[in-house]
């Protein structure tokens with residue numbers, strides 16, 4: 483026990499000499515935010531809530547093999563126990579729900595759904611009607 487205490491005291495003594503004290507009189511660093519001269523406390527208004535078409539129709543694709551955009555709301559639950567999207571788009575239910583069945587690539591050879599495609603919104607994104615231009619886009623085919 484005594485040995486331990488002596489060792490601890492030595493370690494403390496060494497670290498005190500290591501010169502890691504904060505320098506008191508250092509010149510202030512001038513950092514300019516990329517957002518410009520904006521007070522950190524300024525709160526900008528929230529974005530408008532997205533409004534989705536209630537009866538959307540297929541949106542033309544921009545390039546080959548593009549995951550088609552979702553022409554309706556995308557807030558259907560996708561959880562371990564249920565997948566709201568498959569309620570309408572699964573191979574079995576699509577015709578009855580008047581929706582396009584999932585692409586053949588989303589289906590295994592035995593006809594069952596390939597769970598690698600379970601999280602639809604990883605690839606398919608919904609398009610709101612009240613779009614807001616947030617950033618410029620120079621995409622061209």
Ligand code: HEC
Nearest residue numbers: 538540541550551552556558566567570580581582602606
């Ligand atoms: C209540 C039924 C219903 C649900 C639930 C549903 N959809 Fe749809 N979906 C439709 C209908 C109807 C259309 C329009 C017809 C079409 O193009 O398939 C459509 C269109 C689409 C399209 C466009 C298909 C194309 O070829 O242009 C995609 C992609 C899509 N839905 C993905 C999803 C995703 C992802 C979810 C879950 C977040 C979802 N849908 C949930 C009914 C539904």
Ligand code: HEC
Nearest residue numbers: 547548549550567571582583584585599600601602604605
């Ligand atoms: C890993 C990405 C990915 C995931 C996850 C995914 N998809 Fe797709 N999906 C695609 C791509 C890519 C296409 C276009 C295929 C092509 O045209 O080659 C597509 C096509 C579709 C189509 C149009 C089929 C057609 O015949 O026009 C529907 C409907 C669809 N997906 C629904 C869904 C649903 C519902 C889910 C979730 C259960 C889902 N997808 C998950 C990438 C994905």
